[in-house]
Amino acid sequence: MKRKCLSPRSSVAAICICFILIMIFALSGNSRQGEQLLGSPTHRVSGSRHVSQLTLNSRQGEQLLGSPTHRVSGSRHVSQLTLNSSQHPFTLFQSRWSCKNERAIKTRNLDCKSRLPDVIGIGAKKCGTGALEFFLRGHPALHIAAVVEAHQWDWHPTRSIEKYRQLMPRTSQYQLTMEKTPAYFVADDIPAAIARDVSRDIKLLLILRDPVKRAISDYTHILDVFPKMARKQRYGTRRRGRVPKYPQANISYVIEDTFETSVLNEDGTVNADNAIIFTGLYSRHLRNWFKIFPRKQILILDGDLFSKNPLPQLQATESFLGLPKYFDADKIYFDKAKGFFCLAMPYKLCMERTKGRKHPKVKRDTLRKLYTFYEPYDKELEILTGRNFSWMNLNNDEVTG
Numbered sequence: 194m195k196r197k198c199l200s201p202r203s204s205v206a207a208i209c210i211c212f213i214l215i216m217i218f219a220l221s222g223n224s225r226q227g228e229q230l231l232g233s234p235t236h237r238v239s240g241s242r243h244v245s246q247l248t249l250n251s252r253q254g255e256q257l258l259g260s261p262t263h264r265v266s267g268s269r270h271v272s273q274l275t276l277n278s279s280q281h282p283f284t285l286f287q288s289r290w291s292c293k294n295e296r297a298i299k300t301r302n303l304d305c306k307s308r309l310p311d312v313i314g315i316g317a318k319k320c321g322t323g324a325l326e327f328f329l330r331g332h333p334a335l336h337i338a339a340v341v342e343a344h345q346w347d348w349h350p351t352r353s354i355e356k357y358r359q360l361m362p363r364t365s366q367y368q369l370t371m372e373k374t375p376a377y378f379v380a381d382d383i384p385a386a387i388a389r390d391v392s393r394d395i396k397l398l399l400i401l402r403d404p405v406k407r408a409i410s411d412y413t414h415i416l417d418v419f420p421k422m423a424r425k426q427r428y429g430t431r432r433r434g435r436v437p438k439y440p441q442a443n444i445s446y447v448i449e450d451t452f453e454t455s456v457l458n459e460d461g462t463v464n465a466d467n468a469i470i471f472t473g474l475y476s477r478h479l480r481n482w483f484k485i486f487p488r489k490q491i492l493i494l495d496g497d498l499f500s501k502n503p504l505p506q507l508q509a510t511e512s513f514l515g516l517p518k519y520f521d522a523d524k525i526y527f528d529k530a531k532g533f534f535c536l537a538m539p540y541k542l543c544m545e546r547t548k549g550r551k552h553p554k555v556k557r558d559t560l561r562k563l564y565t566f567y568e569p570y571d572k573e574l575e576i577l578t579g580r581n582f583s584w585m586n587l588n589n590d591e592v593t594g
């Protein structure tokens with residue numbers, strides 16, 4: 194191919210222009226510092242979610258925060274700074290302790306690198322794991338993997354742990370690393386695999402909600418993605434049928450013409466081998482985790498309460514993780530137009546709701562059947578955890594009415 198060469202004169206001019214541009218860029222970078230209180234947010238779309246990437250100003254942090262005191266969490270140092278809520282702690286903390294700040298990297302021993310997670314969100318699917326993750330991303334001392342779900346031990350059991358580590362974001366020694374894959378919760382061998390491959394001291398976040406509502410929400414979701422799932426698993430492009438979900442336990446997603454025919458057998462009993470039902474057997478799954486991990490390492494949140502008001506459980510989560518206190522009434526707000534809570538800080542940001550899928554109308558009789566089916570599992574969950582969840586002990590009319 195014939196290429197047009199630059200004449201000596203024009204290449205000198207090009208070099209000059211480049212140099213001038215670099216100077217302008219460098220100068221404007223400097224003058225921006227101190228001008229703004231908060232950095233300007235830029236968004237990057239990761240999957241369907243917006244991940245905030247703040248360009249932050251480091252000067253703030255210099256004056257206002259003293260030296261952090263450290264606590265060893267596993268082998269990591271996690272800052273125990275009590276943030277001054279009359280300031281903008283997000284900005285302060287990020288700028289000073291985050292690997293996104295070039296200056297901090299140069300001047301402090303942040304030890305920035307990709308680390309295996311300190312925290313894993315293990316599920317459960319369709320219980321609010323996305324909302325929990327959305328709000329936790331607001332916490333300056335927690336860094337959640339940008340990869341939507343790593344699926345290390347279900348989809349990629351042969352992928353090396355080194356590769357898994359490389360999926361994690363670069364964090365400083367003052368931050369925690371988190372990953373969430375809700376599918377982990379239901380598989381019997383995953384708790385032991387996590388203890389073996391990551392750490393026995395890892396902290397686990399689990400969010401649960403009314404299992405019947407979860408099933409309906411799951412069905413609606415699966416209905417949408419079923420043709421794609423079926424195609425991927427070489428089942429053609431069928432809209433109905435069976436797609437293996439968890440083959441070791443013979444669990445599949447079964448989608449028939451209606452919700453009823455999908456979750457009930459022909460004799461009218463509940464089909465617990467349908468992943469749509471199986472996922473809601475919380476106590477069954479939780480027993481497996483409690484066999485491997487001490488109970489104090491698993492925080493169980495109530496997804497039905499979380500969607501009504503996330504704040505108390507966000508505070509419980511940061512305290513469980515040993516993070517500096519960050520979440521308070523200033524950090525979130527209720528968006529009246531949208532009808533749900535959003536992040537107020539470091540700038541207003543609401544979760545993007547997936548296009549409003551219409552839930553099927555489920556017969557009262559089917560709902561009763563499902564609540565009765567789940568009752569013993571809920572009872573066992575109450576015994577296992579020593580607490581009641583918000584959906585328990587409601588009478589059926591309250592729930593189905």
Ligand SMILES: *[C@@H]1O[C@H](CO)[C@@H](O)[C@H](O)[C@H]1NC(C)=O
Nearest residue numbers: 256257275276277278279280
């Ligand atoms: C928080 O910051 C404000 C303003 O700088 C200061 O007046 C106040 O004393 C600080 N509070 C604490 C608890 O450090």
Ligand SMILES: *[C@@H]1O[C@H](CO)[C@@H](O)[C@H](O)[C@H]1NC(C)=O
Nearest residue numbers: 435442443444445464466467
């Ligand atoms: C798996 O489940 C399907 C449908 O419930 C059933 O027909 C089949 O016999 C099961 N296979 C095994 C090995 O249990």
Ligand SMILES: *[C@@H]1O[C@H](CO)[C@@H](O)[C@H](O)[C@H]1NC(C)=O
Nearest residue numbers: 575576578579580581585586
């Ligand atoms: C759960 O609620 C029921 C009914 O109010 C009560 O009898 C039971 O003691 C509660 N269980 C726990 C663990 O608090």
